[in-house]
Amino acid sequence: MRADAPQVSGPRVHTVRLHEVAGAALAVACPAWCVSDHRHEVEDGTFVVDFTHYGPEVSLRLAAGEEALSARISQTPFDARDRAPVVATYPEVGANNGRLTSDEVYALANQMRAYAAALDELAFDLDDARLTDRTERGTR
Numbered sequence: 001m002r003a004d005a006p007q008v009s010g011p012r013v014h015t016v017r018l019h020e021v022a023g024a025a026l027a028v029a030c031p032a033w034c035v036s037d038h039r040h041e042v043e044d045g046t047f048v049v050d051f052t053h054y055g056p057e058v059s060l061r062l063a064a065g066e067e068a069l070s071a072r073i074s075q076t077p078f079d080a081r082d083r084a085p086v087v088a089t090y091p092e093v094g095a096n097n098g099r100l101t102s103d104e105v106y107a108l109a110n111q112m113r114a115y116a117a118a119l120d121e122l123a124f125d126l127d128d129a130r131l132t133d134r135t136e137r138g139t140r
């Protein structure tokens with residue numbers, strides 16, 4: 001658990017209105033990592049398969065503040081096709097609609113470390129190119 005994750009004591013239970021049947025509701029306990037208040041599902045209702053727990057978001061923001069990539073744990077516990085927690089990415093990374101296993105998240109992190117090293121090398125090459133450019137223009 002991340003140090004900045006909200007500390008929650010005891011299970012949080014939300015009573016969610018269901019769109020499937022008028023008047024139907026479902027009490028859902030959140031896993032410890034879920035940071036959603038589920039206000040939308042409680043107030044407006046949801047289809048049971050769409051109910052989703054969300055963990056804290058981890059974002060890569062660029063110099064201007066725009067979000068280049070975000071990732072967070074998510075789980076749709078009532079979706080029979082895929083009930084286990086995954087890391088959901090946006091923009092979607094990978095072949096499974098941006099839903100990654102832990103091995104795929106480790107692989108993504110390794111790719112990003114390699115990319116960061118390539119960016120360091122590119123910045124070094126740029127410094128070299130600019131120095132060479134200044135030197136050549138200064139001697140001509």
Ligand SMILES: [Zn+2]
Nearest residue numbers: 030034036053
């Ligand atoms: Zn939840």
